[in-house]
Amino acid sequence: MAHTPSGGVQLTEFVKRPGLGREGRPLKVRANFFEVLTLPQQDLHHYDVTITPDVPPALNRRIFQQFEDMFRADLSNIRTVFDGRKNIFAPKPLPFGDARTFELTLPEDDGITSSKRPPRNFVLKIKKAGTIRMEVLHRFLDSKQGLTNDCLTAIMALDVLIRHKPSMEHTTVGRSFYTPQGSKPLFGGVEVWQGYYQSARPTPRKMMINIDLSATAFYEGGQLIQMVAKVLNKRNVDELRRGLNDRDRVKLEKAIKNLKICVTHRGETTKKRRFKIMKLTQTPANHTNFDAGDQGGTMDVATYFNRQYNTRLGFAALPCVVVRKNVFLPMEVCEVIPGQRHIRKLNDRQTADMIKFTCQQPQMRANKIRQGLDILNYRGNEYMQQFGMRVATDMTVVDARVLPVPTLNYHASSTDASFVPNGGVWNLRGKRVATGATLGSWAVIAFDREDDLRMNTIKGFIQELTVTCSDTGMNIMNKTPPIMHANPQGDIENALKQAWLRAGNAAKAQPQLILCILPNTGVPLYAEIKRVSDTVIGVATQCVQKKHTLRPNKQYCANVCLKINVKLGGMNSFLKATDIPFISDRPTILMGADVTHPAPGASNNSRPSIASLCASMDAKASRYAASIRVQAGKEEIIVDLANMAKELLKTFYQTCGRKPERILFYRDGVSEGQFSAVLNSEIKAVKAACTALDAQYKPTITFVVVQKRHHTRFFPMNKNESDRSGNCLPGTVVESTIIHPTEFDFYLQSHPGLQGTSRPTHYHVLYDENNFNADSLQTLSYNLCYLYARCTRVVSLVPPVYYADLVCSRARFHSRGENWSDTESSEEGTGSAASFGVVKPDLQKVMYFM
Incomplete structure (x- = not known):
């Protein structure tokens, strides 16, 4: 949908902004964007640099620093900026014409060298790559032309410019740099460092710098022996004097492999030699023999240290680290x-500590971002001065609106059957679900040991649950289902099949549900239950934690009831037709799509990505069906989307008896660089699905990308315009100042904050045959967030996408060869595409994934 203004310039291959919305109450909020007050006026000069031998970016930067110091005169004191890899930008042409080669030697403190190794020599080849016309960027920001490659290079140059100095001075990861000030230890020899993210963003008529906090985990520096005690969860290092058992040794080797260390036994006079840990010896230091040559033939490491350095090892029972062959x-x-x-995956405890560190109230976060600005010190940055770039020191204040809250409806027999939620949260007191499912054939299986006391507790919980479900409007025909026990370490598949048989025999009907009581929150048992129930037996399961069954709580049972009701095909709540006119006026299907990729650092590169599509099934957009495909790992485009869409269009037709005349497609997880590819491929696929059903069938399609992985945050200007957590009110929408210069995008913070600073969701319309204006798409998207079936609060993103995300997470459990046992190795399953079970057809039509 390229829009061409009367001037005939194509501004975007996507949808042009259709004007601003008016709905809601206007207010102002702060955003973590800082205005670029002056951009370089002159053209910039782009050079390509090749450094040989090839080394990682951090070392490249040191080489570049050395190059600048050595050849300042040859560069006529022009300050250039470097991206750590291939690109150099300069404010003026460098004085040596189109290309030149420089040779330099890096002095001896770079680390991974031994005293025997000679200093390292490097060659820098610098070659002119082009001139960047800044005027092109100005024209783009002023909506006078589209985003060309020249614009992209200009924006990249500004990005490199703001990052150059911090990257030279601090540890960098991606677009963030990290400082050890204020670091906090996590569990197990790891600590978390505070970082600052910065990115140059084009917005209407100006460039902005988006600055945010980030945090990442580092290994704690200091004595290796201290770290070993922490990794193995020992109270102190003395517990290590006895040595390690095999399990601990394997665990430790995995944790410290590739770690860089230096040695302390040679005194301070020599340079500390640095090494990288390759592995651990199988034997302790006092039994690890090597050939000491003229020192006296073969001896063990402990004896050698005693003789050579007069050092008696206090931990001779520990294995040695191997840093080179036979060292x-x-x-x-x-x-x-x-x-x-x-870089490894954090375990549950480390993750919990990390969340505590990163979770900061909006006011605190805003203050820390301001502190980051002091560290960045743009004003005192000699590179930015030479380029002629100045940045404001105050956060940008932007216009926002708080959208009106829709009316939520439960069953007519409820007290307050229709009401307007306050503050984005409500409860189920006196409420009955809109359509209650009937539950007749079911069984309970407790994964723990059997005794009379436990049996009575379970019966008490089931009674409370069935009463709550009935009160909430479900029809529970059988209030005393068969209860059985099973060993959580035993044959789960067989146990579930037994429960299925007992449910069927007790009710003389096809089983509908197995309620599973789990001993803990461990993943392996849960994953196996879901694999078997979803792909082998084809029955809905509801898992509950044992601790919640001990003293049944009404609120908890009500939440479980919401999930059971939709798993059995019921509907919890709905919006009145006037709140979702786009859906209620004509048959309309909502689709949400997501692709999840294997965890980074997954040892097995053949592991697949999982694509899911969820689509609404009725005129109220409250019930959804799902489709899953396993595809090649790291592939972002949904390969089999045409067939997935076809399945769901058919299901819609079977449920409603009508074909959808309109499709609203929300797509999660696509980055800006992939917009074109995903749009072209996936719109084609959806159209192909329609044609395959009927050559004449051509519903109108709107395609919206939904992004959560961005660094935009909003901060209320004063207390009375914030919610209890200090965040902006639910329904806050921003569509000016910090958005795209010409395209149709907006930020919507639809949910109330729980803890920390809320993250708004970014919606970006790439294709639109339904002629949405800003108000109609913003209010529809916000209102839909009230229909998430699993809880009684408004959620942060539209349900079709939320559900697609749940379906992807669930599908990970459908693989047989997966090893879920240890948090650290959960990426190491054999999970190839072939090992994934397929969800049984009966379940695909209900919300089994809730």
Whole structure:
């Protein structure tokens, strides 16, 4: 849908902004964007640099620093900025014409060198790549032309400029740099560092810098032996003197492999040599033998250290670290070099600590971002001065609106059957679900040991649950289902099949539900229950934690009831037709799509990505069906979308007896760079699905990308315009100042804050045959957020996408060869595409994934 204004310039291949919305109450909020007051006026000069030999970016930057110091005169004192890889930008042409080669030597403190290795020599080839016309960027920001490659390069140059100095001075990861000030230890020898993210963003008529906090995990520096005690969860290092069992040794080796260390036993006079840990020895230091040559033939490491350095090892029972072939170092003479990023997956406890560190009230976060501005010190940045770029020091104040709250409806027999929620939260007191499902054939299975006391507790819980479900409007025909026990470490598949048989026999009817009581929140048991019930037996399951069954709580039972009701095909609540006119006026299907990829660092590259599509089934957009495909890993475009859409269009027709005349497609998880590819491929697929059903069938389609992974945050200007958590009110929409210069996008913070600073959702319309204006799409998207079936609060993103996300997470459990046992190795399953079970057809038509 390229829009061409009367001037004939194509401004965007996507949808042009159709004007601003008017709905709701206007107010102002702060956003973590800082205005670029002056951009470089002159053209910038782009050079391509090749550094040989090839080394990582951090070392590239040191080489570049050395190059600048050595050749300042040859560069006529022009300050250039470098992206750490291939690109150099300069404010003026460099004085050596189109290309030149420089040679330099890096002095001896770069780290991974031994005293025997000679200093390292590098060659820099610098070649002119082009001139960046800043005027092109101005024209784009002023909506006088589209986003060309020249614009993209200009924006990249500004990005490199604002990052150049911090990257030279601090540890950088992606678009963030990190400082150890205010770091906090996490569990197990890991600490979290505070970081600052910065990115140059084009907005209407000006560039802005988006600055946010980030945090990442680093290994703690200091004595290796201290870290070993923490990794193995020992109270102190003395517990290590006895040595390690095999399990601990394997765990430790996995945790510290590739860590960079230096040695302390050679005194302070020599340069501290640095090494990388390759592995651990199988034997302790006092039994690890090597050939000491003229020192006296074969001896063990402990004896060698005693003779050579007059050092008696206190931890001779620990294995040695191997740093090169046949080079063994006792752990107690090693120190971990600080500032090394922890790339492995954090375990549950570390993750919980990390969340505590990163979770900050909006006011605190805003203050920390301001502190980050002091660290960045744009004003004192000599590179930015030379380029002629100035940045404001105050957060931008933007216009926002708080959208009106829709009317929510429950069953007519409820007290307050229709009401307007206040503050984005409501409760189920006196409410009955809009359409209650009937539950007749079911069984309960408790994964723990059997005794009379436990049996009575379970019966008490079932009674409370069935009473709550009946009160909430479900029809529970059988209030005393068969209860059985099973071993959580045993044959789960067989146990579930037994429960299925007992449910069927007790009710003389096809089983509808198995209620599973789990001993803990561990993933392996839950994953296996879902694999078996979804793909082998084809029955809905509802898992509850044992602790919640001990003293049944009404509120908890009501929440469980909401989930059971939709799993059995019921409907919890709905909006009145006038709140969702786009859906209620004509048969309309909502679709939500998502692709999840294997975890980064997954050891097995053949692991697939999972694509899911969820679509509404009725005129109230309250009930959904799902479709899943397993596809090649890291592939963002949904490969089999045409067939998935076809399945769901058919299901819609079977449910409603009408074909949808309009499709509103929300797509999660696409980054800006992928917009074109995803749009072209996926719109084609949806159209192909329609044609495949009927050559004449051509519903109108709108395609909206939904993004949560961005660094935009909003801060209320005063207390009375914030919710209890200090965040902006639910329904806050921003569509000016910090958005795209010409395209149809907006930020919507639809949910009330729970803790920390809420993240608004960014909606970006790429294709639109339904002629939405700003108000109609913003209010529809906001109102839909009240229909998430799992809870009684408004959620942060539209339900079709939320459900697609749940379906992807669930599908990960459908793989047989997965090893869920240890949080650290959950990425190491064999999970190839072939090992994924298919969800049984009966379940695909209900919301089994809730």
